[in-house]
Amino acid sequence: MKFGTKTIHAGVEPDPSTGAIMTPIFQTSTYIQRSPGDHKGYEYSRTHNPTRTALQNNLAALENGKHGLCFSSGLGAIDAIIKLLNPGDEVISTNDLYGGSYRIFTKVFERYGIKFHFISMEEPKNIEKYINENTKLIWAETPTNPMMNIIDIEEIGKVAKKHKLLFGVDNTFATPFLQNPLDLGADLVMHSVTKYLGGHSDVVMGAIVVNDDQLAEQLAFIQNACGATPGPQDCFLVLRGIKTLHLRMERHCQNGKAIAEFLKTQEKVDKVYWPGFEDHPNHDIAKKQMRDFGGMISFTLKGNKIEDANKILENLHYFSLAESLGGVESLCGHPASMTHASIPKEEREKVGLVDSLIRLSVGIEDVEDLKEDLAGALAKLS
Incomplete structure (x- = not known):
């Protein structure tokens, strides 16, 4: 089944009671039981709900995975992943996230004895020097938020397998339309479904897709036991949004390219971060593992004045x-004061997230x- 067909049909069946498409x-x-334990798979909607089941199956198919699990937010999904670990375990994460x-x-999790190393992952071989007997998880975003750094999923997957580590990829920016981390060696793929998958800024949700049955069972236990599950109305909205994902992403990519090229010609713009440029770091990797380059762009201004960034954003x-x-x-958006304000200034600036950096999510309007x-x-x- 091709991707555009999956968005419409995968995991979705007509309602057996009415034929509703x-x-x-x-x-x-809750659900009526004829006798204790006779619940046909549904007993309480924190555990399972038919609308959520359809969405989870659809998301799994889009990522070429076997099991999908939905959560009440993207952070709820990340929370469940880290709860797979124990005190004393260590995580290697990209330093731009x-x-x-x-x-x-x-x-939150450092308080419970889990240690995190934030490093550059542009060169996968650099990861190995941070691996020790306590390391359990490698966590990556690609493209990263907000610097659009590209991480080689396949090569990091090889490192993870060599050392028998879990490897998780936040695929929010790319979506399964542009890349499929499970096919490239990841064990878990996570989405803030709030973003492109929902696509209409009207729902908050997260998701995880995996292939391994035991891993899926562990995550399903956490999903149910900790309770960060979405309601059926939100699941319906995302199912509806996904039906146009391939069409929307095509336009996001077209508009993103046009805006990135436009910004590069502007005298007052200093740097433009977009993976489609040939001089973008790891552009060749992006070209290999992605089908296009997306609609997310960041740029900085000459002089690097926060006042100039604010003036643009306000106008x-x-x-x-x-x-x-x-x-x-x-x-x-202005990551330094909005989405990334929780990261210390010195840590932000190490990866290039300076005060004048503006992040654009390019929509599907007329370019x-x-x-x-x-x-x-x-x-x-001025």
């Missing part, structure tokens, strides 16, 4: 200043309007 919203907390991931690692119209990304509408919007905001700078 769209998965119904099973808005129920979403601020919420950094926060839950350092402010954009079609690019709305807001948290999040991946919706049909274009968004802009000429988006260019005009950016040009007008840049013109406000």
Whole structure:
């Protein structure tokens, strides 16, 4: 089954009671049992819900995986993954990652005796010197948030297998339309479903997809026991959003390319971070493991003044200043004070996240309007 067909059909069956072609919203907390234990797979909606089951099966198919699990947020999914570990275990993570991931690692799980190493993963061979007998997990984003760094999933997968480590990839920016980490050697793929998979800025959700049966069983236990599960209405919204994922991603990629190239011609722009440029670090890896380069872009301004970044953000119209990304509408943000404010300034700047850096989530509007919007905001700078 090709990807565009999977978005419509994979894991989704007509409702057996009515023939409804769209998965119904099973808005129920509990299920009638004819006798104790006779519940046909459904007993309580924290554990299972038919709408969620359809979505989990669909997500698994999109990532070429066997098991999908949905959570109430992307951080809820990450929380479940780290709960696979024990006190004293160690995690090797990329040093350029979403601020919420950094926060839950350092402010929550470090308190329970789990140690995190934040390193550059642009060269996979550098990882091995951080591996010891306590290392249990390698955690990566690619492209990273917000510097768009590209990490070689296949090569890191080889390192993980050599040392018998779990390897997890946050695939939020790329989506399964652009890359499939499980096919490249990852053990877990995680999504903030809130973003591109939902696609319409109207739902908050996370997901994990795996192939290993035992790993899926462990995660399902945590999902049920800890209770960070989404409701059926949210699952319905994501199922609906996924039906146009391939169409939306094509437009996000087209617009992203046009905006990245436009920004590179602007006199007041210093650096533009977008994996599609041939001079972008690890562009060749991106070209190998991705099918296109996405709609996420970051750029900095000459002079690196936070006041200039603020002026641009305050004068954009079609690019709305807001948290999040991946919706049909274009968004802009200031990572240093918004999504990555929880990361200390000195740590942010080590990876290039300076005060003037602006992150764009390029939507599916007419790209000429988006260019005009950016040009007008840049013109406000003296």
